[in-house]
Amino acid sequence: MINNAPEVLRYAAFTTDPAGGNPAGVVLDATGLDAAAQLAIAAGLGYSETAFLTPGPTERSFAVRYFSPLAEVPFCGHATVATAVALADRIGPGELLFQTGAGPVPVSVTAGPDALEATLTSVEPHVLPIPQADVAEALTLLGWAAADLDPSLPARIAYAGARHLVLAAATRERLADLAYDFDGLARFMTDRDLTTLQLVWRESVGVFHVRNPFPVGGVVEDPATGAAAAAFGAYLRTLGETTPDAVLTLHQGHDLGRPGRLRVELRAGDARVRVTGAAVAIPADVA
Template identity: 50%
Template sequence: MVRQAASAGQKRTIRYYSPEAEVAFCGHATIASGVALGESDGDNTYLLSTTVGEVPVAVKTEGKFKIAALTSIEPEYQLAEAALLEQILKLLGWQTDELDPAIPPANAYAGNWHFVIAANSKERLDDLSYDFDGLKQLMQAENITTLQLIWRESDSVIHSRNPFPIGGVVEDPATGAAAAALGGYLREAGLIQAPAHISVHQGVVMGRPSLLEVIIPTSGGITITGTAVAI
């Protein structure tokens, strides 16, 4: 993802682009933008105007690092339709008995729609090979930005992988928007008791590990915290 920011001061306009498409909201690019703003303009709370609403990003210094925390727009979710789930599982090469029944498949939103599927084992999550073109066509038709494939290690630790074929990307190493959508889904569906804090590990299998801290309040937007490295 790349970012485009306009104006100066605490309020900015921002848009997000992948190799093949513009996306409405991108959490990890927002975190990176917050870190960059903190390095150039200092610790502060910056208000980013996105195409889906205003997203505040609080930036602070911890030791040698700038830490950014975004708060998403109000999340929502819809339980997965059986026919759509069947199509997605077929394209992934997954079976229904490989899913975690404690986290039903759902379409979750916190700026984009992310289709959440929970595996019942880390082995299932780690073995990812899918029909890129077929999944891309289906996700475009259904307005799904990424798949949020997860395995819950514990109540506070989740492992995630995020296919992003509509953006021309096989897999996203960090997806803050999906992490926010997931946090909202878990709360709104009563699958976690808020307030809560979960750590999402992503990008590990692909050799680009990331850690997203997800803070889930009792109501309102979900907060995602992280840092960034220069490339």
């Protein structure tokens, strides 16, 4: 039992609609809460992640921990966006610094056309090859065939705070039809320290549709995934599939009925990736 339970805020990230995007829990003052208490709050809320803040050395810096219903994760993009906007609602827009399990993450909050928007700057990313045997096993667990993949976007592990296996579908129909072995994929991902699978379909040079199975977090699918979006930006740059300066649009959550939009920015001379999205508070009467 948790005594003096803190206030848990609910925000939807990468959307201006409280019923869209990806909901996150936000605890703005987690002082005195140990890991077990934080995990219990995250599990009780049931969102893919809940962020827990403690004050940092300066007024607008914070230590942040992220918990899924099953475990702590080093970094979560949508909960970062949600938390930054929740803070801005109280202390005003501007620059923030989050000390995360993956490293320092600067976040800037500004007024968007319909809601506050937060831009996170990832830790330095990297992209790694993956054995073909692992790709084949992942496809089997997804119920996909090798012919379902887009050969122009080969499988890779991409990291920008958390590890994601990027698999590109050849068609939008393949991406839309997602029914996988939950327990089997969770074991596969745990063995390879993967946070999600980043399943993508390329609509055009700068527009992608994405889905993110998240069984290791106890969630079938993450509706909008900022950490994976940052990793995907690094993936495209490494493969030479984008220009040094580029802005990408990722559509996610449409197949779940929670549409969201993620803006990914690459800058020449800076390895880090910027991810921008709006966020709004979720009223008590919205599920």
